[in-house]
Amino acid sequence: MTDTAGTGALPVEGVPAARVLDEIRALRAADRPTHGGRLFAYVYDPGVAGLDELAQAAHAESAHVNGLDPTAFPSLLAMENALVGAAARLLGGGPGTSAPDVVGSVTSGGTESLILAVKAARDARPDLTEPRIVVPVSGHAAFAKAAHYLRVALDPVPVDPVTLRPAVADVAAAIRPETVLVVASAPSYAHGVVDPVAEIAAVAAAAGVRCHVDACFGGWTLPWLRRLGAPVPPFDFAVPGVTSISVDLHKYAYAPKGVSVLLHRDAGLRAPQFFAYADWPGYTMVNPVIASTRSGGPIAAAYATLRHLGEDGYLRLAEVTRDAVAGLADAVRAVDGLRLLAEPESTVVCFTADDPELDLFVLVDELTARGWHTQPQLAYAGLPASVHLTVTAAVVRRVAEFGPALAEAAAAARAAGPVVLPPELLALAGSLAPEALTPDLIAGLAAGLGLGAGAAPDRMAAVNTLLQAAPVRLRERLLVEFVGLLQRPTW
Numbered sequence: 001m002t003d004t005a006g007t008g009a010l011p012v013e014g015v016p017a018a019r020v021l022d023e024i025r026a027l028r029a030a031d032r033p034t035h036g037g038r039l040f041a042y043v044y045d046p047g048v049a050g051l052d053e054l055a056q057a058a059h060a061e062s063a064h065v066n067g068l069d070p071t072a073f074p075s076l077l078a079m080e081n082a083l084v085g086a087a088a089r090l091l092g093g094g095p096g097t098s099a100p101d102v103v104g105s106v107t108s109g110g111t112e113s114l115i116l117a118v119k120a121a122r123d124a125r126p127d128l129t130e131p132r133i134v135v136p137v138s139g140h141a142a143f144a145k146a147a148h149y150l151r152v153a154l155d156p157v158p159v160d161p162v163t164l165r166p167a168v169a170d171v172a173a174a175i176r177p178e179t180v181l182v183v184a185s186a187p188s189y190a191h192g193v194v195d196p197v198a199e200i201a202a203v204a205a206a207a208g209v210r211c212h213v214d215a216c217f218g219g220w221t222l223p224w225l226r227r228l229g230a231p232v233p234p235f236d237f238a239v240p241g242v243t244s245i246s247v248d249l250h251k252y253a254y255a256p257k258g259v260s261v262l263l264h265r266d267a268g269l270r271a272p273q274f275f276a277y278a279d280w281p282g283y284t285m286v287n288p289v290i291a292s293t294r295s296g297g298p299i300a301a302a303y304a305t306l307r308h309l310g311e312d313g314y315l316r317l318a319e320v321t322r323d324a325v326a327g328l329a330d331a332v333r334a335v336d337g338l339r340l341l342a343e344p345e346s347t348v349v350c351f352t353a354d355d356p357e358l359d360l361f362v363l364v365d366e367l368t369a370r371g372w373h374t375q376p377q378l379a380y381a382g383l384p385a386s387v388h389l390t391v392t393a394a395v396v397r398r399v400a401e402f403g404p405a406l407a408e409a410a411a412a413a414r415a416a417g418p419v420v421l422p423p424e425l426l427a428l429a430g431s432l433a434p435e436a437l438t439p440d441l442i443a444g445l446a447a448g449l450g451l452g453a454g455a456a457p458d459r460m461a462a463v464n465t466l467l468q469a470a471p472v473r474l475r476e477r478l479l480v481e482f483v484g485l486l487q488r489p490t491w
């Protein structure tokens with residue numbers, strides 16, 4: 001990062017407000033574009049005029065309010081309860097449904113919701129010394145993070161290379177007496193496919209185990225897509241045996257970042273999620289979520305977003321998103337050598353390359369060079385490398401341009417040819433034990449790949465090729481080391 005003021009973040013003399021904002025805007029110029037429908041990951045853009053301004057004003061209104069104590073700031077409690085009610089109603093819970101007692105909490109994001117779902121399941125079974133969770137490998141990496149943080153063992157279930165879903169028999173077979181939670185995704189992030197939730201929840205229920213549906217990504221789109229006529233399988237509280245569901249409002253509810261909702265079928269299931277502490281001389285503490293002090297900003301911004309868009313607004317946005325998905329999928333089908341990894345059934349388009357002359361990682365770089373930002377996914381456990389596109393409503397205006405851009409980028413990738421790394425480097429990546437990585441080796445690798453201190457290269461194909469050549473544990477270690485190189489203080 002550049003030191004814009006020549007003095008770092010804490011100058012001796014304060015900088016005038018307008019200049020500070022100019023500095024931030026100058027830094028932001030290097031970012032990928034959060035708006036405009038050319039970035040297919042990280043951001044969710046509805047393309048609705050005035051929505052950002054509303055959310056920003058609402059955020060500012062509550063930014064200094066603290067969610068630490070709901071009795072001190074009833075405004076936040078009211079907005080949180082309203083968000084939980086809206087999410088529960090959308091996902092098959094609330095009065096008049098088969099899940100009338102649904103309760104929930106607002107968290108900072110999908111990862112926090114998933115960690116808390118695992119914590120609630122773990123702490124409901126204090127009798128177990130080695131609790132375990134069953135997660136299809138297509139489940140979000142945040143479950144592995146939860147297992148790691150909470151010292152819960154992870155039992156991965158493979159997915160079929162064609163359907164990209166786990167077999168229910170494999171899920172059932174993975175459940176043991178120590179299993180506290182079984183997971184299904186609706187849909188998975190990587191491929192956008194919905195797991196067989198009803199069947200998975202049934203085998204979990206039969207074993208007396210909780211079942212969490214990770215609808216962080218799709219919980220705010222699948223219900224609208226279903227209303228529009230899409231054949232969305234049952235995945236919410238209407239399914240017996242589903243005990244909790246997560247849905248991120250900062251994804252397809254189009255709220256600014258920092259808001260997810262974790263729902264439980266009833267308050268008893270939620271109880272072990274909380275943490276209370278009175279054994280110290282300070283204030284008695286009770287936290288439903290991981291954070292203690294929490295800004296009201298994201299909650300107010302989400303509340304404003306939902307109220308402003310309303311059901312009609314979300315239905316319209318889902319409709320244009322569905323059309324954009326169809327258009328992008330056609331664009332992929334039209335390019336020789338590219339193949340959809342799964343027929344789109346939600347808001348993801350995911351494709352792979354069948355032609356060895358068409359290197360997907362080079363294709364991603366060629367798209368980036370043309371202003372289209374896609375997400376490469378490494379080959380894993382029998383699944384080929386792929387390119388992921390998260391499709392949001394703003395993409396619909398770009399669909400016509402995407403097809404020619406993809407064709408052009410594919411032609412350029414073919415012309416450039418696949419990435420060729422020195423054979424000794426590939427051999428090293430394939431054989432090196434993570435523990436054998438020395439600082440010198442890491443520095444050498446990083447320099448060779450163009451990963452300088454504080455900056456990533458424009459072209460990432462070589463980095464992705466190296467990572468892909470490495471076994472999973474080495475991939476993880478390299479990622480940590482490479483990002484550690486980027487995260488260095490500026491003085």
Ligand SMILES: Cc1ncc(COP(=O)(O)O)c(C=O)c1O
Nearest residue numbers: 109110111140142189214216217
């Ligand atoms: C299915 C799913 N679960 C969980 C998460 C994690 O969400 P977050 O990045 O908000 O922590 C994501 C993020 O993309 C997701 O797609």
